[in-house]
Amino acid sequence: MFNRVILMKLYIFDSCPFCVRSRMLVGLKNIDCSLEYLMADDADTPTRMIGKKNVPVLEKDDGSYLGESWEINRYIDGIDGEPLMGEIPNMPKYETWFESFATEYDLLCYPRMLKLNMPELNSEGAREYFISSRKKVMGMTLDEAFAKTEQLQPVIESKLNEITQDVSPDAGSDMNVKFDDFYLFPLLRNLTMVKDLGFPSTLTRYMENLSAATRVPLYLQVAV
Numbered sequence: 001m002f003n004r005v006i007l008m009k010l011y012i013f014d015s016c017p018f019c020v021r022s023r024m025l026v027g028l029k030n031i032d033c034s035l036e037y038l039m040a041d042d043a044d045t046p047t048r049m050i051g052k053k054n055v056p057v058l059e060k061d062d063g064s065y066l067g068e069s070w071e072i073n074r075y076i077d078g079i080d081g082e083p084l085m086g087e088i089p090n091m092p093k094y095e096t097w098f099e100s101f102a103t104e105y106d107l108l109c110y111p112r113m114l115k116l117n118m119p120e121l122n123s124e125g126a127r128e129y130f131i132s133s134r135k136k137v138m139g140m141t142l143d144e145a146f147a148k149t150e151q152l153q154p155v156i157e158s159k160l161n162e163i164t165q166d167v168s169p170d171a172g173s174d175m176n177v178k179f180d181d182f183y184l185f186p187l188l189r190n191l192t193m194v195k196d197l198g199f200p201s202t203l204t205r206y207m208e209n210l211s212a213a214t215r216v217p218l219y220l221q222v223a224v
């Protein structure tokens with residue numbers, strides 16, 4: 001187990017799957033790195049750090065900054081000389097699968113981010129920014145998207161069924177976490193915001209194991 005004390009900061013949104021990729025490695029490797037939540041409407045802080053409004057951002061112990069989740073992961077993975085993530089492929093295994101229902105996924109998750117009071121939405125300005133920017137992205141209000149839950153759930157459930165054979169429910173045990181897990185777990189985690197979504201039991205086990213191993217909590221207890 002890695003014990004060297006390194007003071008780093010990871011700037012994130014709680015609901016950002018890209019941020020979760022990097023949080024997973026920080027938790028798995030037990031790296032001394034604090035999690036700092038930025039506000040959704042804060043453009044100045046990330047722009048000062050990496051030249052654009054984007055999270056995650058890693059502040060290294062020398063005070064320099066690194067953006068882009070896979071670059072951050074590559075860096076964190078190399079710190080202890082025991083890389084575990086594997087090569088970063090051009091096309092992650094689950095990318096095409098995810099893109100086939102990304103629209104429905106957004107309609108289910110975005111309204112719940114507001115309802116669950118994500119830390120990045122913990123100011124009037126952040127909430128206003130989120131409400132208007134999501135309306136532009138979705139072409140409908142958060143309330144209108146939330147009202148579509150019943151028709152969206154079966155679409156997502158059938159997509160989840162497509163991958164149950166692929167995932168190893170043992171992922172997470174004994175540092176058994178591979179590149180594909182850094183892609184898939186963050187996406188599945190956001191779906192745990194959806195109350196009563198029918199997860200196949202293999203996927204629930206997969207998420208719970210990885211959540212424990214990476215110390216990234218799921219939303220199952222607070223789902224709406």
Ligand SMILES: N[C@@H](CCC(=O)N[C@@H](CS)C(=O)NCC(=O)O)C(=O)O
Binds near residue numbers: 017
């Ligand atoms: N390619 C980037 C994508 C990161 C990204 O898109 N992050 C979103 C949050 S999930 C973001 O910062 N969007 C800008 C905004 O919210 O204004 C990465 O892998 O780190």
